[in-house]
Amino acid sequence: xxxxxxxxxxxxxxxxxxxxxxxxxxxxxxxxxxxxxxxxxxxxxxxxxxxxxxxxxxxxxxxxxxxxxxxxxxxxxxxxxxxxxxxxxxxxxxxxxxxxxxxxxxxxxxxxxxxxxxxxxxxxxxxxxxxxxxxxxxxxxxxxxxxxxxxxxxxxxxxxxxxxxxxxxxxxxxxxxxxxxxxxxxxxxxxxxxxxxxxxxxxxxxxxxxxxxxxxxxxxxxxxxxxxxxxxxxxxxxxxxxxxxxxxxx
Numbered sequence: 351x352x353x354x355x356x357x358x359x360x361x362x363x364x365x366x367x368x369x370x371x372x373x374x375x376x377x378x379x380x381x382x383x384x385x386x387x388x389x390x391x392x393x394x395x396x397x398x399x400x401x402x403x404x405x406x407x408x409x410x411x412x413x414x415x416x417x418x419x420x421x422x423x424x425x426x427x428x429x430x431x432x433x434x435x436x437x438x439x440x441x442x443x444x445x446x447x448x449x450x451x452x453x454x455x456x457x458x459x460x461x462x463x464x465x466x467x468x469x470x471x472x473x474x475x476x477x478x479x480x481x482x483x484x485x486x487x488x489x490x491x492x493x494x495x496x497x498x499x500x501x502x503x504x505x506x507x508x509x510x511x512x513x514x515x516x517x518x519x520x521x522x523x524x525x526x527x528x529x530x531x532x533x534x535x536x537x538x539x540x541x542x543x544x545x546x547x548x549x550x551x552x553x554x555x556x557x558x559x560x561x562x563x564x565x566x567x568x569x570x571x572x573x574x575x576x577x578x579x580x581x582x583x584x585x586x587x588x589x590x591x592x593x594x595x596x597x598x599x600x
Contacts, residue, residue, distance in 0.1 A: 358560070359500075359502055359505050361564055362499060362500040362501075362502075362505050362509075362560065362564075363500075363505050363508060363509055363512075365499065365564055365567060365568070366495075366496055366499050366500055366505065366506070366509040367509045367512045367513050367516075369495065369499070369538060369541060369567075370492055370495070370496070370509055370510060370512075370513035371513045371516050371517060372534060372535070372538040374404075374492065374513060374514070374517050378401070378517050381396070381397055381400040381401065381404075381481055385397050385400070385477065388473075388474060388477055392474050395474075396474065396477055396478060396481070397518075398518060399478055399481075400478065400481040400482075401514055401517055401518050402514075403478075403481065403482045404514060405510060405511060405514040407482075408492055408493055408496075408510045408514075409507055409510060409511075411493040412493055412496060412497070412503065412506050412507060412510065413503070415439060415443075415493060415494070415497050421434055421435030421436055422434045422435075422436050423435070425438070431555070436553075437553045437554075437555075438553070439497075439553075440498075440549045440550070440552045440553035441549070441550055441553035441554070443494035443497065443498065443546075443549050444494075444498070444545075444546040444547065444548070444549030444550035444551075444552075444553060445546065445550065446494060446546070447494055447495065447498070447542045447543070447545055447546030447549065448542075448543050448546035448547065448550070450542065451539045451540070451542035451543045451546065452543070454539050455536060455539050455540075458532070458535065458536065458539075459536075492510070494549070495542065495545055496509060496510065497549075498545045498546075498548055498549045498552075499545060499560065499563070501560075531578060533574060533577070533578075534574065537570060537571070537574055540570075541567055541570075544563060544566060544567070545563065548563055
């Protein structure tokens with residue numbers, strides 16, 4: 351426990367938990383959309399089951415990726431440099447985060463709203479099955495972000511559990527806050543690009559101290575809080591949301 355409660359681990363835990371909550375808003379919104387197809391009595395239960403499934407999948411992915419990242423034995427050489435399993439995971443994860451964040455920013459700002467709708471059978475089992483499949487996709491960027499930001503598997507797991515707990519308690523208010531302030535969503539996606547670049551650098555053998563990343567993210571959040579305070583009366587732009595519920599059938 352003494353090793354866990356170090357300043358670096360606590361900063362990583364707080365930062366990662368906050369980022370996991372913001373990045374998980376899409377998951378919360380999509381789960382709410384799918385759960386909305388069920389009868390009112392089943393919707394809350396579907397949201398809880400969906401978020402619990404997301405937490406379990408993220409923890410399992412965390413343990414698997416954390417194990418792979420420790421594989422430092424060279425697999426092959428490229429231009430005289432040894433490439434290990436850890437390097438491949440870091441490079442692939444970093445490029446994935448950069449690509450996903452870029453595509454997400456494009457879709458939010460220039461995409462076509464409603465280009466992909468959620469078509470599922472209006473039954474509890476079908477909704478939960480689709481939620482679990484999509485949880486895997488939504489969990490990838492979350493897990494890779496955790497691996498890129500923290501070095502302790504305990505910090506990663508605790509951050510994921512805390513983030514999911516917060517989302518379960520305040521799913522409605524968290525979604526409403528990000529919907530009211532779309533710049534927070536774009537800022538979180540920009541953090542993904544920053545973390546992705548860090549992972550690519552680590553995979554290529556260039557260590558970037560985590561303190562620089564924490565400072566850049568904290569300073570950006572501080573500036574954004576000031577912006578929200580100063581420009582609170584202005585009307586924010588509407589981000590496009592490709593996941594839209596279908597109209598009710600009569």
